[in-house]
Amino acid sequence: MKKLINLTLGISLAVALLLGFSWGMNRLENHQVKSDNAPNQKETLTIYNWGDYIDPAILKSFQKETGYRVNYETFDSNEAMYTKIKQGGTHYDVAIPSEYMVEKMRQDNLLMPLDHDKLSGLQHYNPAFLNEPFDPNNKYSVPYFWGTLGIVYNDKYVKPGSITSWNDLWQAQYRKQIMLIDSARDIMGMTLASSGQSVNTKNEAELAAAQGKLSSLMPNVKAIVADEIKTYMAQDEAALAVDYSGDAAEMMQQNKHLHYVVPEDGGNLWFDNMVIPKTVQNKKAAYAFINYMSRPEVAAQNAEYVGYATPNQDAMKLLPKSITQDKAWYPDQAVLDRLETYQNLGPDWTQRYNDYFLEFKMTNQ
Amino acid sequence: MHQTKAFNYSVPYYAWLLLFVIAPVILLLFESFMDVHGNFTLNNYQTYFSSGTYIRMTFNSVFFAFMVTVITLAISYPMALIMSRLKHAQFWLMLVILPTWVNLLLKAYAFIGLFAKQGTLNEFLTFVGIGPQQIMFTDGAFMAVAAYVQIPFMIMPIFNSLVEIDQSLVNAARDLGASSAQTLRKVIIPLSMNGVRTGVQAVFIPTLSLFMITRLIGGNRVITLGTAIEEHFLVTQNWGMGSTIGIILIIAMAITMYLTRDRKQGGK
Numbered sequence: 001m002k003k004l005i006n007l008t009l010g011i012s013l014a015v016a017l018l019l020g021f022s023w024g025m026n027r028l029e030n031h032q033v034k035s036d037n038a039p040n041q042k043e044t045l046t047i048y049n050w051g052d053y054i055d056p057a058i059l060k061s062f063q064k065e066t067g068y069r070v071n072y073e074t075f076d077s078n079e080a081m082y083t084k085i086k087q088g089g090t091h092y093d094v095a096i097p098s099e100y101m102v103e104k105m106r107q108d109n110l111l112m113p114l115d116h117d118k119l120s121g122l123q124h125y126n127p128a129f130l131n132e133p134f135d136p137n138n139k140y141s142v143p144y145f146w147g148t149l150g151i152v153y154n155d156k157y158v159k160p161g162s163i164t165s166w167n168d169l170w171q172a173q174y175r176k177q178i179m180l181i182d183s184a185r186d187i188m189g190m191t192l193a194s195s196g197q198s199v200n201t202k203n204e205a206e207l208a209a210a211q212g213k214l215s216s217l218m219p220n221v222k223a224i225v226a227d228e229i230k231t232y233m234a235q236d237e238a239a240l241a242v243d244y245s246g247d248a249a250e251m252m253q254q255n256k257h258l259h260y261v262v263p264e265d266g267g268n269l270w271f272d273n274m275v276i277p278k279t280v281q282n283k284k285a286a287y288a289f290i291n292y293m294s295r296p297e298v299a300a301q302n303a304e305y306v307g308y309a310t311p312n313q314d315a316m317k318l319l320p321k322s323i324t325q326d327k328a329w330y331p332d333q334a335v336l337d338r339l340e341t342y343q344n345l346g347p348d349w350t351q352r353y354n355d356y357f358l359e360f361k362m363t364n365q
Numbered sequence: 366m367h368q369t370k371a372f373n374y375s376v377p378y379y380a381w382l383l384l385f386v387i388a389p390v391i392l393l394l395f396e397s398f399m400d401v402h403g404n405f406t407l408n409n410y411q412t413y414f415s416s417g418t419y420i421r422m423t424f425n426s427v428f429f430a431f432m433v434t435v436i437t438l439a440i441s442y443p444m445a446l447i448m449s450r451l452k453h454a455q456f457w458l459m460l461v462i463l464p465t466w467v468n469l470l471l472k473a474y475a476f477i478g479l480f481a482k483q484g485t486l487n488e489f490l491t492f493v494g495i496g497p498q499q500i501m502f503t504d505g506a507f508m509a510v511a512a513y514v515q516i517p518f519m520i521m522p523i524f525n526s527l528v529e530i531d532q533s534l535v536n537a538a539r540d541l542g543a544s545s546a547q548t549l550r551k552v553i554i555p556l557s558m559n560g561v562r563t564g565v566q567a568v569f570i571p572t573l574s575l576f577m578i579t580r581l582i583g584g585n586r587v588i589t590l591g592t593a594i595e596e597h598f599l600v601t602q603n604w605g606m607g608s609t610i611g612i613i614l615i616i617a618m619a620i621t622m623y624l625t626r627d628r629k630q631g632g633k
Contacts, residue, residue: 079599176499182585184600223502223584228477237482237501347401347602354601359418361588 045285046071048081048092050272053145055305062292068285085110085277092279093286099134099271102141103344111140112276118287121294121312128333129311132271132341141273142290145308147245148331148339149186149268151261152252157239166194166263169240174220177239181247182226184357185342185350186268187214190242193266200343204352211356218363233258244270245329249307260328262335269339271311390615396608409609419593423613426589429508430572436512437568438561441519445560446553448520449527458524465517473581476510477501480582502584510582511572518571519564526560527553562625570618590614 051074059070073092075081078101084090086108097105105111116122116138122130125143135141151163157177162168169178180187189199191210201207222238233241234254243251248260274293276286292298299315309329310316316324324330331339345353400406413419448457464472479485480500487497500506530553538548576591585592590610597607 077599079602179584182580184596223586225580225584228581231477232481235481235483351401351601351603354596354603355418358588358593358596361585361592362418362421 043282044069044071046091046093048073048095055302066288090279091281092277093282094289095275095277096144096272100342100344102273103134106140110278113139120291124294124296124312124314126311126313141275143311144272144274146271146311147308148262152241152243152248152258154239154257156257163261165265166190176222178220179222179229179238179241180224181243182224184354188353189268199268199340202349214360215363246308262331266338269341393608393611396604397612399605401603409605413609422588426573430569432508433511433572434569437515437519445520445523445527461517461520473578480506502586507583507587510578515568518567522563523560526557530556565625574614
């Protein structure tokens with residue numbers, strides 16, 4: 001018994017010490033920011049972003065310049081972020097949802113309309129990426145990064161240049177060689193695109209046909225995985241993968257044999273966007289952040305760090321040519337024209353897509 | 366005096382039951398009669414029982430859970446028997462329990478390193494001349510990892526029931542001329558059945574709804590009900606269908622508990 005009490009006391013003491021330590025560190029950090037003597041020294045800005053999706057140096061320089069204390073939180077799926085903002089009790093000033101989620105949040109009145117007079121950087125953006133159907137006239141959002149869905153191949157197993165279309169995946173020679181990202185929308189979408197249909201189709205016959213076509217891909221499928229796909233591809237586990245451009249960039253940094261292709265028959269063009277959610281506490285700081293991120297030099301620095309494509313055309317001029325002329329990251333306009341953004345399908349159709357995808361997963365090889 | 370004291374101590378227990386067992390189950394039951402728009406419906410159950418996909422998925426889950434239970438039992442019983450006779454039994458038991466302190470995900474990732482195309486196991490197979498095999502994303506790999514994860518939960522109850530057996534009963538059996546095989550079959554195994562039952566429950570039920578391993582190691586080539594629940598709650602946000610599957614799993618668990626219950630023998 002005495003032993004148990006001692007143990008409990010010991011653990012409590014250790015916890016108290018650690019708490020004190022972290023409190024002290026926090027104070028020290030605040031103090032550093034405050035010592036810059038900015039006008040609004042007590043104000044904080046809470047940002048809700050995807051994990052590892054900003055250059056930390058940018059947050060530091062933003063705090064230094066504006067004096068706001070940044071509170072940075074991360075999420076790993078649009079749905080998780082949506083739930084947290086909808087439930088309330090959170091104080092996010094800026095969030096970065098993907099395009100279909102912007103549409104959904106807009107419909108559910110979870111976003112504040114942006115006052116364009118307070119935005120100072122919109123003119124830097126490529127007009128091709130503004131006024132998208134998910135947010136006409138950018139009433140609620142400013143694009144943060146954009147990217148595509150495509151095919152990653154390993155040149156040890158696949159001849160460079162031999163993959164140009166989604167239909168190439170169905171070739172018998174790639175038996176058990178393909179990894180798919182575990183996402184109903186993306187995999188159903190790429191199958192629809194391979195037959196020249198819209199990735200947003202609400203046509204039962206087209207969807208059923210796509211499911212049939214997808215099932216015939218099963219013999220070639222090695223695995224359907226989520227984030228692990230990056231590790232597997234970097235370790236030469238499979239020859240081909242269907243994945244997002246951002247994931248592809250990460251894999252390619254680890255394995256020089258990997259290449260990324262945007263299939264010419266279309267597919268998905270996605271955007272992550274800065275929005276001000278209904279939970280905003282500090283609107284002024286939110287605008288300051290969005291404007292700061294819109295500055296060409298900041299956007300360029302961020303794009304170089306994160307590895308995704310920036311919608312900021314003035315920032316593109318500051319990036320090295322080796323990046324901006326790479327067709328994998330900045331495809332030709334002709335290819336871009338064939339890509340579609342996802343629209344919010346509503347619960348019933350989302351369910352249909354997922355049912356078909358689940359059925360595909362259950363296909364026996 | 367004694368009565369009130371007992372009552373006070375039991376309050377946290379009942380509060381816990383109410384908050385974390387009864388309330389969630391009622392919510393789950395309630396949700397399972399809701400469609401995506403929040404209207405009352407019986408469609409979720411109808412979909413479940415009329416769709417080939419879910420029936421096959423149920424069959425898959427039960428089959429894999431059964432296989433994993435058989436594998437763990439086959440490994441755990443002899444192991445527990447040997448351990449219970451060793452000198453420092455508690456120490457060996459500790460070694461078995463130790464891996465449960467490590468997060469499940471970390472263990473799964475470690476297996477990726479072992480089973481991958483250029484993993485340790487394939488390097489060994491190449492070294493002995495068999496050549497690299499596809500190990501990841503197979504049913505075998507999934508069952509191996511699931512069994513590995515569950516083994517401590519099988520060994521612990523069996524070990525405890527073996528240790529509790531009165532050694533004089535075993536001695537008596539030997540004295541009366543039973544061979545060691547007969548002693549094992551007629552004395553030790555029947556007396557340790559309680560531990561086996563607990564172990565089977567502790568392994569079979571969680572394995573029914575394992576989902577991380579199906580994706581990480583099985584590459585979604587192995588689909589269980591857990592996968593479907595995860596999808597319904599996180600991706601499609603169709604909580605109704607997810608809850609329906611949850612309720613069916615709870616019923617399956619109740620059936621398992623009933624089948625493996627401790628049958629009291631009459632006259633004793």
